[in-house]
Amino acid sequence: MSKQEFTLTVYTENQIGLLNRIAIIFSRRKINIESLNTSSTEVEGIHRFTIVIHETEEVVKKLSRQIEKQVEVLRAYYNNNEEIVWQEMAMYKVPTDEIAEKVKVERLLRQYGARAVVIRKDYTIFEATGHREETDKLISVLEPYGLLEFVRSGRVAIIKATRGFHEKLKEFEKRQPGEEVVENEFLNRKDEVFSM
Amino acid sequence: MSTTTTAPKKVVEEKATTKPTTSISGSVAVLEAFLAEGVDTIFGYPGGAIMPIYDALYDYQDKLKHILVRHEQGGIHAAQGYARTSGRVGVVFATSGPGATNLVTGLADAMIDSTPVVAITGQVFAHLLGTDAFQETDVINITTPVTKWNYQVTDATEIPAVLAKAFYIAKSGRPGPVLIDITKNAQLQKFDYAGYEKCDHVRSYRAKPNVRKEYIEEAAQLINSAEKPFVLFGQGVILGKAENEFRKFIEKSGIPAAATILGLSALTTDHPLHVGMLGMHGNYGPNVLTNECDVLIAVGMRFDDRVTGRLDKYAKQAKVVHLDIDPAEIDKNVKATVPVWGDCKETLPLLTELVESKVYPQWLQRFRDHQQQEEEACIHAELNPTTEQMTMGEVIKTLNELTKGDAVIVTDVGQHQMVACRYAKFTQSKSNVTSGGLGTMGFALPAAIGAKFGAPERTVVAIIGDGGFQMTLQELGTIMQCGIQVKILILNNQFLGMVRQWQQLFHDRRYSFVDITSPDFVQLAKAYHIEGASISERTGLEGALKKMLEHDGSYLLEVMVGKENNVFPMVPQGCSVAEIRLK
Numbered sequence A: 001m002s003k004q005e006f007t008l009t010v011y012t013e014n015q016i017g018l019l020n021r022i023a024i025i026f027s028r029r030k031i032n033i034e035s036l037n038t039s040s041t042e043v044e045g046i047h048r049f050t051i052v053i054h055e056t057e058e059v060v061k062k063l064s065r066q067i068e069k070q071v072e073v074l075r076a077y078y079n080n081n082e083e084i085v086w087q088e089m090a091m092y093k094v095p096t097d098e099i100a101e102k103v104k105v106e107r108l109l110r111q112y113g114a115r116a117v118v119i120r121k122d123y124t125i126f127e128a129t130g131h132r133e134e135t136d137k138l139i140s141v142l143e144p145y146g147l148l149e150f151v152r153s154g155r156v157a158i159i160k161a162t163r164g165f166h167e168k169l170k171e172f173e174k175r176q177p178g179e180e181v182v183e184n185e186f187l188n189r190k191d192e193v194f195s196m
Numbered sequence B: 001m002s003t004t005t006t007a008p009k010k011v012v013e014e015k016a017t018t019k020p021t022t023s024i025s026g027s028v029a030v031l032e033a034f035l036a037e038g039v040d041t042i043f044g045y046p047g048g049a050i051m052p053i054y055d056a057l058y059d060y061q062d063k064l065k066h067i068l069v070r071h072e073q074g075g076i077h078a079a080q081g082y083a084r085t086s087g088r089v090g091v092v093f094a095t096s097g098p099g100a101t102n103l104v105t106g107l108a109d110a111m112i113d114s115t116p117v118v119a120i121t122g123q124v125f126a127h128l129l130g131t132d133a134f135q136e137t138d139v140i141n142i143t144t145p146v147t148k149w150n151y152q153v154t155d156a157t158e159i160p161a162v163l164a165k166a167f168y169i170a171k172s173g174r175p176g177p178v179l180i181d182i183t184k185n186a187q188l189q190k191f192d193y194a195g196y197e198k199c200d201h202v203r204s205y206r207a208k209p210n211v212r213k214e215y216i217e218e219a220a221q222l223i224n225s226a227e228k229p230f231v232l233f234g235q236g237v238i239l240g241k242a243e244n245e246f247r248k249f250i251e252k253s254g255i256p257a258a259a260t261i262l263g264l265s266a267l268t269t270d271h272p273l274h275v276g277m278l279g280m281h282g283n284y285g286p287n288v289l290t291n292e293c294d295v296l297i298a299v300g301m302r303f304d305d306r307v308t309g310r311l312d313k314y315a316k317q318a319k320v321v322h323l324d325i326d327p328a329e330i331d332k333n334v335k336a337t338v339p340v341w342g343d344c345k346e347t348l349p350l351l352t353e354l355v356e357s358k359v360y361p362q363w364l365q366r367f368r369d370h371q372q373q374e375e376e377a378c379i380h381a382e383l384n385p386t387t388e389q390m391t392m393g394e395v396i397k398t399l400n401e402l403t404k405g406d407a408v409i410v411t412d413v414g415q416h417q418m419v420a421c422r423y424a425k426f427t428q429s430k431s432n433v434t435s436g437g438l439g440t441m442g443f444a445l446p447a448a449i450g451a452k453f454g455a456p457e458r459t460v461v462a463i464i465g466d467g468g469f470q471m472t473l474q475e476l477g478t479i480m481q482c483g484i485q486v487k488i489l490i491l492n493n494q495f496l497g498m499v500r501q502w503q504q505l506f507h508d509r510r511y512s513f514v515d516i517t518s519p520d521f522v523q524l525a526k527a528y529h530i531e532g533a534s535i536s537e538r539t540g541l542e543g544a545l546k547k548m549l550e551h552d553g554s555y556l557l558e559v560m561v562g563k564e565n566n567v568f569p570m571v572p573q574g575c576s577v578a579e580i581r582l583k
């Protein structure tokens, strides 16, 4: 099995120390985390980790089981890039006089869907959202104009085939779980979403 | 990583309560929780940051027995031994900083061997956290990889709910160690206590996966069509209290069964379908025939590398049915043809109902033939030696004859552990206490103390090497002070034997720092007012063991054994189980 990019979506309680518990599942196996983002979800009190790694599916499956085993993790899904819609946000700081003089920049920015968030006398900050290749390309485009600083956020992703977490959470809150709670990958093989 | 806007959840959700409350301290709340959870024994060691809890304990001495150990590692190993023989949660106290870090080896041991333990550590005042205060250490982060769950309490009102959660998580599902770190202010803080409510549900945690009937049916079909089925059983059977269910399953299906080291005693050793032990120093038949069976049924075991040998040559011909409570174990090392998720206490009876009643005389005979070969190649000489020096095997054999297999055998780590586990007879469950996954030298002496508290009516024999004994021998002080009866059997080969064996076999006999000198163990025991003897002649063996067992009190017996004996059979590292060497 060859390595490819996978996105893990992990639903958790909002608990101090959980980030460490999840991170060491990767570091213990010497696996590099390409990007990591945490945020709240549509359900109050439930948090969501979005983790990108480059690994084989077999390894990713095992990792997601180890993650799901953690007491405060409700669910861990893993998906390849076809199964999700994702974005990353990047910011670029460039000297204002450089770009003000060169009209070409404006066209370039339009081409890459970037917009200015701050314009000062000394510098201007642009922001662009997209896939990594797109935000990367804008770096090389801006470099000739004296790019001062660049930063990119972690990936945020939405799984195409899920319908949010509200219903699942109700199941979790039941003392006697229904059949749904622990999905079995052997039964769900045909589904688009792999879980556990 | 982006930051979040909402405050992290506390374990206690504030809820309006109508129950009458009393004002108690956080420390008292800890002890009340213990009483509600049925704790009777605490192993521990005091210090500055846990003093309020010890102060509260002063008034609970009639209800809670506290055993003062000599080192926190001893405390947690004792709690593990207690859990392993009693089937209940072991409890240990330690102070902050060095007290807490001394627990780490035991936590790792309990984690890998799925032992239910609740460790309570004191912590500096909450306002000092992160200031490098005296005896402050980041216990939560240090212990995260070696605990099933851990939590830091800084507010006493959280204590009842946190402890309820701790006990529930430690013992439910696949058990494991839980550590609760309590800051000193929370121990001192008074709050309105409305009583203790046990926890039976944590929404983000499923103790056990739902049983899927389809898989039970598929597994039964596979088993019913097998010609050479083979069962492997692990500690899951004991942890699930499913010994009877397991016995009924193999008796109806007629399938030969072999134990992992931690599975030993789940089935009585002399059961006609018990074909021995798996693993690097396990029996010949179970190892070789793993690579010949057509259906392999693994019950509550995790295919550790010491069991599988080289994984890409492990049971490749077999279809695998894997029964386990932990979904993360399925397919982790060995791919399951049919995954039977669930508690084996529930899944085994369902499976037993569907399997046909059968016998496999020819297949079973294969195990007997291999047993015979092993007997001739190594067992006979080990148990009936003609050498001048004694063997470890004959000591265990004589011990078996005297205890009739009724004793709890606690072993340390090394050659004596392998020999004891190979030859000890067990007539009842929860009788084999050893550090299997972590291989922690120094485990046996403190674990034996805990094992005796966990099963006070039983004889507890700690079998220890001359090396391992010197790692935690300070616990003789604990034995002396609490007056517990532990039989200590040191098998002294004057070497770090297991390492020496590897150096002999794989490093051209270059004995690099394995020659270990020992003090006079009998004199040492005497200094702790523990009786003892040392023997080096075979003629004295039976009498000496008898004296040890019959002595009213703890007793240390040192038996001098051959210096350079090796444990065989052996699956050399990097070899397949079928390549097991008889010599």
Ligand SMILES: Cc1ncc(C[n+]2csc(CCOP(=O)(O)OP(=O)(O)O)c2C)c(N)n1
Residues within 6 Å of the ligand: B412, B413, B414, B415, B416, B417, B439, B440, B441, B442, B464, B465, B466, B467, B468, B469, B491, B493, B495, B496, B497, B498, B499
């Ligand atoms: C804490 C710890 N340190 C080192 C080891 C490595 N080790 C495994 S077996 C062994 C030798 C044990 O010698 P001894 O206690 O005399 O027992 P024997 O093998 O001679 O029976 C050693 C050093 C270990 N398992 N645990």
